[in-house]
Amino acid sequence: MNTLSYGLLSLLSKDSRTGYELMQHIQPFWPAKHSQIYPLLALLEQKGYVEFVHVLQSDKPDKKVYSLTEIGLKALQEWIGLPTDPPVTRDEFALKVYCIGLVNKAEAMRMLLERESYYIGKKERYMESYERVKGQSEKPLEELEIHDPMFGNYVLVRKAVLKVDADLLWCEWMKSKLK
Amino acid sequence: MNTLSYGLLSLLSKDSRTGYELMQHIQPFWPAKHSQIYPLLALLEQKGYVEFVHVLQSDKPDKKVYSLTEIGLKALQEWIGLPTDPPVTRDEFALKVYCIGLVNKAEAMRMLLERESYYIGKKERYMESYERVKGQSEKPLEELEIHDPMFGNYVLVRKAVLKVDADLLWCEWMKSKLK
DNA sequence: TACATATATGTCAATTGTGACATAACGAGG
DNA sequence: CCTCGTTATGTCACAATTGACATATATGTA
Incomplete structure (x- = not known):
């Protein structure tokens, strides 16, 4: 299995x-x-x-x-x-960023903005998930505890939002580097 | 290819x-x-x-x-x-967190602390990379621009650190949920 | 009218990725 | 002395994953 x-x-x-x-x-x-x-x-x-x-x-x-x-x-x-495998991420964009010096600033900025809008779309969908979870929960989300049926959904949406926020923060920072 | x-x-x-x-x-x-x-x-x-x-x-x-x-x-x-594929992450731990209510608080906390120390180790290695990049660069890192040979290394280490910080932030938040 | 998208299930060939095996030399620790 | 981990390259069977094909209905769009 x-x-x-x-x-x-x-x-x-x-x-x-x-x-x-x-x-x-x-x-x-x-x-x-x-x-x-x-x-x-x-x-x-x-x-x-x-x-x-x-x-x-x-x-x-x-x-x-x-x-x-x-x-x-x-x-x-x-x-x-049982022991849990570490998470695995494969990120083609990161491979391109490694040698981003091969293209000019304008092209690099175009690629970055495209990736940023991808993350913005992802964040929007996560926020919709968050609202859905909030709507389905009987208690306020902050009061949910481990054995509540919505607990898993709640903490995973939180995890997803934190991660995409980190991605967006990096995009913002990168934009200042490419100006 | x-x-x-x-x-x-x-x-x-x-x-x-x-x-x-x-x-x-x-x-x-x-x-x-x-x-x-x-x-x-x-x-x-x-x-x-x-x-x-x-x-x-x-x-x-x-x-x-x-x-x-x-x-x-x-x-x-x-x-x-060429168009860039979105990043792909496979996270076994997240799958377990979804149904974490099946185990008791103590066991959930044990799993979380184990995962947190994994992230702490990863952050340490990223910080070592950051120091290595700093040592190899002629200019201060903040001044590097796109065509500098160390630019790719610099911005990718930054990306990695931001992401692992988000993971650690989530772990911290989760610990308060499991108390 | 034709085409695309969403729902819904399924198969299958091809590609991608893993884990074990194989070889070989060095250094460290028991 | 033996084993383990690191460096270093390579193969191969197997498992995991993808992309295309197949089918069927409804709904929205050009």
Whole structure:
């Protein structure tokens, strides 16, 4: 069982979801395409870690709603205690920045502004997530504690916002360097 | 030609390096093992983008020092202008945090402290890089501009420090949540 | 009318990346 | 003396991931 499989179990521990929804929601922490998710879900179902019900829809295609089983929950709990791999980031832009002296200031500024607007868009989406979490929570977010069902969502949105703020801060600083 | 290949050219645009050194220096932005680097270097050499000289060493194993060729430089310059893929991060810890409510506060705190010390170690190494860059630069770092050979190193260390500071800030904030 | 996008699931070939094996010499520690 | 870590290069089987293809319906757009 690979990390992505456990990631899917992790999402399913809160809510029953379709493969399509799992694919959408796991993106910020473990980007994966549907072509990777669907075969893994079939494997997880084979092993009895998840089960699904067919849900017929008239307006949209029918779907399979997956949920975590008892033994899936046990597997998930065991995995949490196991050693955790360090995060891995692959950043093509950073590779380009290393040799940015090969282009002129104007071109470098163009690239930087493009990257900055990418981060601005990301931050906007994270802020929308934050508002969604706030709307779904019964308590004020600051009062949530570890066993509250929204705790994970809350602290992860916070993590994402802090990181994108750091990226935006660097972009701002870089702009002053390229003036 | 994949992104990692261009990353190698990018590093070689500043200094001639061995495959082993390239493997070490590309880690922060594009983690790759030597088993991936060496075959790519052979391909790049076949295409004429890089060339190497054998350097015999008595105390350590002999090595191959690679450098960028004219046509390698041209390929690198073309790549810089091309659209840049967004950064990709895979974070197993974040997947665990999503369902952290499955374990008790003490266990969650243990995991968090472990992750925090990982980030502290990373920050220390980045600060060492910063000092190394400062030592190698002729001008004060604040005065470096885009065409200075140390500019890329300087702004990337700054980027790395800002990001790890954001991670540490989140850890600090999380500790207060788990008290 | 035609085309793009979103929902929804699935397969498969090709590419990318990992972990183990192989070799070899040095220095440090038990 | 033996093992471990570092330097240094290389191969190879396997696992993880991507991108294209396939299908179907609804909705919005040119």
